[in-house]
Amino acid sequence: MLTVVRVLTAAVLAFSGTTADPIKAQQEWVLDALNVKQAWTVTKGEGVTVAVVDSAVDTRVKELKGRVTTGPDMTTGSVQRELPPGRHGTAMAALIAGSGKGDGYTGVAPSARILSLPMVIDEEPGSAVPPMEEQPGVQSPLARALRYAANHGAQVVSMSIGSYGPLRSEREAVSYALSKGVVLVAAVGNDGQTQYARDKGTSYWSFPAGYPGVIGVAAVDKQGKRASFSSDNLSVLVSAPGVDVPVVKRGSGYELSQGTSSAAALVAGVAALLKARYPALAPEQVAQALAASARGRPAAGDDDETGFGVVDAAAALNAAERLVGAKRSITPGVEHFGQGEDTPVPSRPGPDPVRLWLYGGGVLVALAMFCGAIVVLNQRKEQ
Template structure:
């Protein structure tokens, strides 16, 4: 299955400037689309670690210096080796937590930290590969190892801008394990929107891990908030975020523009980090609810398989999360009309009924009085 793992960036475009100031100008539309700067008045993600399951992150880039912890190579479960910094992993880490040092690129959660969980992947993938059904029981996949490692080493959010066709049991179990530990899982839904299959069927192949239950699947939108044509459309889509001409960090420094659901997923992982920083006890399903219920540009029907519930709004998601902190249980968006139900009546205490005891006791007393009266009357008659 290793060769099936692919990163989900469709293309890297030329960047118009190399100085520090232009990158902030270039990324301003992304920050505005996600309403990030308003969210920063509340939190910038301090205290949260986001695991980036991707190619290795370049820790020498100025915006990431001192902010990245390197985990072991997830490709092999037995041999630890250092993987060289990757283009894709560095770009995604920057979107999540770049510090903005010296006026450079700034991430959605600039005070968060990155846990790099590298694996060998293809930075220049093809996207028209048909699904492959796995036969038999497979050993634990690199992604499954990464999810368990992240859950056991302090990550509150996992960003997965990768995908493969077809689910694996080891990954399903690892997803469940991470969710049970309170870890928020975010993944790109894929870039198969323009494949012949998608055009013919009106829907795209499912990509995993985005397709696993409990994972927040993210689609890509353009500068107008419309679904990017390459973005996969299927029911794994929960929300959307910018994925066209998004400025990212380059390995070894500098910037470039990216296109793909990879960037969209990393941006949403940053928003999830903001939520977990402010509300660390919020459960993964509640974080997903906060993101979905507060999204902007909601489809006319409330949901569709192209942009999900709409484009993520970081500030509104924080407000929604605040309301959920007092909730005893989460309710999926659109399901509120089912209500929470009435509380069951408190069960009666075991033992005899007090009222019946009084009635029984009163009856016995009346019987005794009548019996004693009868005896007195009989004795009086004998004396006469």
């Protein structure tokens, strides 16, 4: 029996028709917002595989042709089938690794490869789904996808999907992928304008963005301001363009997208650049590099709306270089916490010798006095 998949698009695409101008001109502002072209002087993502957990990627798209490997259907662990190409997954894959072939769309990491991990999802705008009850011993589609990605060479996983409520199988799969050095990036969701958000001043948490160790990405507009629909809560680490972002259509052509989905895919592309340049960079170091180098940082340093600010690809590469350098400079015996007085040599274990002599001397004096008193008393009796 086929298991019903609960994972739906957390950041749904909403389109406004085809673009009239050449696609490279249309996407120029997105690449500029992320400072990608400067980063390309260092790396374009060579040797990195990004897993896209989403609807199936259309391998016929010219910008992705020959550069996509498709994994099994993650919807169920028992029934395997070939899923048709999806609109959402194709768009996200091209945002990450579009090659620009034939004056076409260029992704953030155009030399990276895509591992498509398809599942049945609802691609209709405004979709929402309650959390599925955990079934003992049964992994969710997302949990299966994360483990598959970690075991099949993915260095980055892009998850422009989500639902409400965590699952144990997913938490464990997230921990497993992180332990394998895989960078996990997810959209925080599009609940910024819900009634709950207006009443509470914060948005529902969406998962997988809400799991510890996952880089949660919010959406901003062309001015770098938080998109009104973008969820705001503590799962937001950084932000990226998510308003009127050009994307590749399934089959051919281009269209515009709205949502944190696009923002997450773009940041996954930047993460691919970091892993290409510094393959040994741990997931937490990638997150640190992205956050520390972000532009448009809020006055307080970070907030629930845009996190630490908008990702800057070139600055993130510089930050990663410093992290790698700092890691290599730390060797055993090196002063690490600063100068200070030397700690006194610890005393030997057991009784203190000085105190023993004082104590022994006191006992001897007391015995002498006691004996003297007895002698005096005896002398008095004899008299």
